[in-house]
Amino acid sequence: MLSKLSQNASMQRFQSQAKVLGHRLMDHHVSLAVTGLSKSGKTAFITSLVNQLLNARGSSELPFFSVVSEDRLIGVKRDVQPDVTVARFAYEQGLESLNSEPPRWPESTNGVSQVRLLIKYRNQSRLRRLVSEHSTLTLDITDYPGEWLLDLPLLELDYLQWCQNFWDDLHDPIKSSLAENFKAELATLDLTDTADEMQIQRISEVFTQFLHNCKEQGYQLIQPGRFVLPGELLGAPVLQFFPLTPTQLKWVTENQQKGEQSALFGLLNSRFEQYQKKVIKPFYKKHFKRFDRQIILVDCLSALNMGAHSFNDLRKAINWLLGSFHYGTSNILKRIFSPNIDKLMFAASKSDHITPEQQSNLVMLLESMIHEARQHIQYEGVETESTAFSAIRTSQVGSSALNGEPIQVLKGTTIDGKTITLFPGEVPKECPDQSFWQHQGFAFPNFRPMPKSDNKIAFPHIRLDHVLQFVLGDKLE
Known part of the structure; x- marks a missing residue:
């Protein structure tokens, strides 16, 4: 059948x-x-x-x-x-x-x-x-x-490159502060130990929470994307890996040159490659x-x-x-x-x-x-x-006055049901420089849909x- x-x-x-x-x-x-x-x-x-x-x-x-x-x-x-x-x-x-x-x-x-x-x-x-x-x-x-x-560009990277990109991004002070818990968990990892899947799972969960926190703070470049929206892969080992620190990677490289292998590094590297092979590539090829x-x-x-x-x-x-x-x-x-x-x-x-x-x-x-x-x-x-x-x-467009001058305003209903009328502010004509953010004067609302006529x-x-x-x-x- x-x-x-x-x-x-x-x-x-x-x-x-x-x-x-x-x-x-x-x-x-x-x-x-x-x-x-x-x-x-x-x-x-x-x-x-x-x-x-x-x-x-x-x-x-x-x-x-x-x-x-x-x-x-x-x-x-x-x-x-x-x-x-x-x-x-x-x-x-x-x-x-x-x-x-x-x-x-x-x-x-x-x-x-x-x-x-x-x-x-x-x-x-x-x-x-x-x-x-x-x-x-x-x-x-x-x-x-x-x-x-956002996972598609990961096909061009290996695990070491991905790790390096991650720590380069943490030069951003906001991201760095959001990563404090993850960095603390990562410090407990001993690369000479045997591969403990429960430890890998626990640190991966802390890493995933860091990605969720970045998303809530308005960051857009969240990788790996399936960690924050796993779909049918929720709980799967292929979503249980994380980036090692540059110091840890240096230690791994030096020991590999001596012919010594780290089982923990091997597992993390394998999980990243399996994520590329079994998650990203099929999605890319099919769609x-x-x-x-x-x-x-x-x-x-x-x-x-x-x-x-x-x-x-x-x-x-x-x-x-x-x-x-x-x-x-x-x-x-x-x-x-x-x-x-x-x-x-x-x-x-x-x-x-x-x-x-x-x-x-x-x-x-x-x-x-x-x-x-x-x-x-x-x-x-x-x-x-x-x-x-x-x-x-x-929204609906109306008119008002500011300092005796006519201005356009918007009227709409916010997500929580409050009807407001406002001038949201001016949109910059080009990508703003750093000084712009110190003096910006806008607050673009988040309206809910209007009832259909x-x-x-x-x-x-x-x-x-x-x-x-x-x-x-x-x-x-």
């Missing part, structure tokens, strides 16, 4: 892959990577994007999405799960949260999930109209925890080598609120992520055998948490954060764009139609 079920699952995977291959050949398939770190709004973004597309026929909410504005969209529907081994994206649960009383944000991602949409439209291209008046674009969207993304369009969501405002350490860490993390994807122009052969990402959008999320005249500043700030990485990507022939958007609008089917948004046009517009001609 189990064998028959396994054969059926294998056949479904083969049929799905063959279908995708045919669509790639006809350029009727888009695999979209929605990338971002924790709390950047990925789950809310995908929920809103699916909601907008399913209700886009005749919608007035997407004026800059050409297939809608030109009245060529016939309809959109969900299709069967593209990969039967991956969870179904929790769209219905997201809608339930957003439509509850009071509205709540959807639960954050804690595993990999996917959704497939079929977009049927009237062809505009003369070449396509020679074949058929209508076409259907298959859109696959993959959602995954932001924490797991990241087939993307051909990408949206990177960046929550600049929360990082600004947290301070210089959080903002600088976010900037570093984004540039790490950009090195983990395949970028380059695409053609038919590449689409079939080795597709690359040929369109990349950088999107500053939560633009409804600032006043409209500050949104251009937010875009400029984002561009200054990614400037160097973006130059390299554009050199590879990738089309890029930056924008500020809100997947689900949470009775006469509205889709959620209110800011520039989600621009995002859709950039990512899908050329595929719907």
Whole structure:
């Protein structure tokens, strides 16, 4: 019975892959990577994007999405799960949260999930109209925890290099103070002892708590990512290792030169290699080598609120992520055998948490954060764009006066249910220097979703139609 079920699952995977291959050949398939770190709004973004597309026929909410504005969209529907081994994206649960009383944000991602949409439209291209008046674009969207993304660069490191990087990062005084308990536990480790798995587990738990504390303090570059969001690996030995100190590593190296081995070092080194081999690589191969369009969501405002350490860490993390994807122009052969990402959008999320005249500043700030990485990507022939958007609008814009001068203000409801009206402050136009943080004057709020109007089917948004046009517009001609 189990064998028959396994054969059926294998056949479904083969049929799905063959279908995708045919669509790639006809350029009727888009695999979209929605990338971002924790709390950047990925789950809310995908929920809103699916909601907008399913209700886009005749919608007035997407004026800059050409297939809608030109009245060529016939309809959109969900299709069967593209990969039967991956969870179904929790769209219905997201809608339930957003439509509850009071509205709540959807639960954050804690595993990999996917959704497939079929977009049927009237062809505009003369070449396509020679074949058929209508076409259907298959859109696959993959959602995954932001924490797991930061593990991809670890594939380029060995255990010794990873340890060295960890202690280099502790030059940051805030991180160093957060690591005091871990450093104290590490000092009790005798590398001449036999490998004690219970001791390894105990120190790993202290190390994991350090990573959680860093995350709570606004740090973005948390590695290994599975330690703070383990998913199905909770309690597994592959998540029980930690970095040794430079002094300890020097001792290990000197003894290895004498032909002496440390069983404890061997176990930690092996666990790190197994983490690369059995956790990171399968995740990367399964989900990241087939993307051909990408949206990177960046929550600049929360990082600004947290301070210089959080903002600088976010900037570093984004540039790490950009090195983990395949970028380059695409053609038919590449689409079939080795597709690359040929369109990349950088999107500053939560633009409804600032006043409209500050949104251009937010875009400029984002561009200054990614400037160097973006130059390299554009050199590879990738089309890029930056924008500020809100997947689900949470505030209303009003006016007030300050020192006799008119100013824009926002009105919204905080997560704890308090209605406030405020001017959040100005967004810097470029990455701030150290002096900026001593005199900054902003406090960007964290609003909860607004109740959806009775006469509205889709959620209110800011520039989600621009995002859709950039990512899908050329595929719907």
